[in-house]
Amino acid sequence: MLRDIDPMGDQASIIGGVIEFIKEVQQVLQSLESKKQRKSLSPSPSPSTPKSLHLPAKPNPMGEVGACFNSSLADVEARISGSNVLLKIVCQQIPGQILKIVAVLEKFSFDVLHLNISRMEETVLYSFVIKIGLECQLSLEELATEVQQSFFSEPVFLNEI
Template identity: 55%
Template sequence: MSHIAVERKRRRQMNEHLKVLRALTPSFYVKRGDQASIIGGVIEFIKELQQVHQSLEAKKKRKTNSSPITTQFTAESNNLKEVVASCKSPMADVQARISGSNVILRTISRRIPGQLVKIIFVLERFSFQILQLNIDSMDDYALFSFVIKIGVECQLSMEELALEVQRSFCTQEFHIKEM
């Protein structure tokens, strides 16, 4: 086989693998179709899946249901300052972080009937606009990933947003009030 034929075969295989990776990755992670964007998006997706896995493992190991909610801030990521607020409790792990001009909000919890509606109500109450929502589930756990736009009227910090969403997991009853 000539060098040219071998190279064509290699490129064809690479393109096929990239198509599979793009198909397996949610569209939010792959914004363009070039090779670098596909691979970068897959890397981000895998990192998030690892975080979900670690969080689920940590929940599995928890022995008590009385651990307090904690909030943490981090600032790093390839020379870009990033604000991340996390609230963890036996009910749910909530993370809010600024990504460009939007906020990425993630929750991991056991499946709770009506919980998604509660979270959406909290977001709308504080003038956030939901741009995208991804729902993933694994066994009896649910992962909600929101991309939200901050409304002009919104005065919440990332810490306050994470705390408000965390509180929605703690309420037994939920009533939508007229605004």
């Protein structure tokens, strides 16, 4: 059945794509569950004051370094993988938000190599693979903070770019 979907792809690449998709869906589900728990434990903060959980950059069991920020609007994770940065953002679908995120990345000399957008109802998972530009002086924590702050700024529309 998978071969019928992509007759030119080999079995390994098709199965690899399916596995990656399942992992992304599981991550969205975990994020939704944690958001549900946070909402039930505390009153929701006002949108003008970002409430974030700041985790210091530290290696995970796979030896990668990362930083996470969570708020009522978005969960942002940035981690090094080889010579690139993996940036994952789970948030409610907000018109123009992807443009603000890309603008932040370009502002700090990151090049977007790959972007995957997965949507489940009103929740979106943006998965970026970005290359660090030569002029970039940002740490992973600063990158995660800047992306998180883009959720608290005014919307950007295509006609404004």
